[in-house]
Amino acid sequence: MNGMRKFYVAHEEEAGRQDDRHLRSLHAVERALTDHGFPAASGLISAMPTDTDCKVLIQDHWFWDTYWYLLSLDVKFYDARSGNLLASVRERRAPPVMRRSSEFMANEVVEAVFPSSLEGSKP
Amino acid sequence: MKRSIHHRHVAILTLTFLMLAACTGWAFTVPIIYETGSTAAPTLPCPVALSLSQEFASYQHSVHGWNYHADFGPALQKYASFVARSVFGDAQVLDSQSSRPEARLLLVPRVTSSDLAEHGGVALGIQWDFKDPKTGQTLFTMHVQCETVSPGMNPLAALRRAAGGNMTNLTSLTIQRFNASRGLQQLSGH
Numbered sequence: 542m543n544g545m546r547k548f549y550v551a552h553e554e555e556a557g558r559q560d561d562r563h564l565r566s567l568h569a570v571e572r573a574l575t576d577h578g579f580p581a582a583s584g585l586i587s588a589m590p591t592d593t594d595c596k597v598l599i600q601d602h603w604f605w606d607t608y609w610y611l612l613s614l615d616v617k618f619y620d621a622r623s624g625n626l627l628a629s630v631r632e633r634r635a636p637p638v639m640r641r642s643s644e645f646m647a648n649e650v651v652e653a654v655f656p657s658s659l660e661g662s663k664p
Numbered sequence: 665m666k667r668s669i670h671h672r673h674v675a676i677l678t679l680t681f682l683m684l685a686a687c688t689g690w691a692f693t694v695p696i697i698y699e700t701g702s703t704a705a706p707t708l709p710c711p712v713a714l715s716l717s718q719e720f721a722s723y724q725h726s727v728h729g730w731n732y733h734a735d736f737g738p739a740l741q742k743y744a745s746f747v748a749r750s751v752f753g754d755a756q757v758l759d760s761q762s763s764r765p766e767a768r769l770l771l772v773p774r775v776t777s778s779d780l781a782e783h784g785g786v787a788l789g790i791q792w793d794f795k796d797p798k799t800g801q802t803l804f805t806m807h808v809q810c811e812t813v814s815p816g817m818n819p820l821a822a823l824r825r826a827a828g829g830n831m832t833n834l835t836s837l838t839i840q841r842f843n844a845s846r847g848l849q850q851l852s853g854h
Contacts, residue, residue: 573807576807577807637781638813638815639785641785642778644776645811661804662804
């Protein structure tokens with residue numbers, strides 16, 4: 542994914558994904574990418590800017606167990622022009638002691654796909 | 665046998681206590697026991713300034729439903745100051761009035777995520793921005809996050825252990841990342 546400059550994050554299935562929890566996952570991935578030096582925007586797939594380099598589609602599965610938590614986060618990175626799948630990550634955290642915020646899980650996903658970002662980046 | 669009964673009683677009592685607290689709206693504070701010790705010789709010596717926002721310096725995490733609450737602020741202040749001194753040596757913490765003209769870098773940490781999971785799981789994510797002290801422009805960023813799991817029958821004791829352990833682990837990981845970063849080596853003139 543060298544040379545990708547503009548990322549756009551959207552839900553893979555948009556129907557029923559406009560509540561606070563799903564928006565939190567969306568913004569968590571957008572923020573995690575930006576924090577790691579990959580400028581990103583987010584929204585509906587239909588609103589994706591034409592100059593996007595990488596389309597990032599997410600699937601988040603929230604579960605209720607006395608409180609809502611993010612059970613799993615699937616993130617796929619596509620070349621926005623060719624449509625080729627470049628990377629795919631699935632993060633799942635079920636045991637109570639292992640449950641983490643969507644922000645933490647999004648950062649793990651980004652660091653798994655871009656391990657070089659662990660060294661830091663220039664904005 | 666006696667030991668398992670004792671543990672079961674402790675767990676039941678703690679859970680009852682937590683449920684009562686949840687019903688009455690009383691919150692348990694998870695103490696964060698974190699000592700940094702003394703710093704070794706800095707690895708990338710250069711004068712830097714450290715700016716801690718009010719949000720960072722008084723950061724708190726609350727778990728709704730179970731009424732846990734952790735005051736991370738004092739530990740985060742110690743963490744940021746210790747990391748800056750360990751890596752750069754000459755680090756001055758700025759308050760709202762002060763400035764440091766000779767500083768080569770302005771370090772600004774912020775919390776990106778925090779978690780307190782029942783039964784002893786704690787996590788923290790910190791974004792470090794390295795800015796030009798004169799212009800305020802961000803020159804470099806680094807994200808560090810760390811989780812520590814220390815399960816136990818007593819949820820509060822487990823959280824206390826995990827919270828302290830996580831601050832120590834986060835400190836080691838951050839120093840390790842800073843030292844390994846070629847970008848930071850260049851910025852600090854090494």
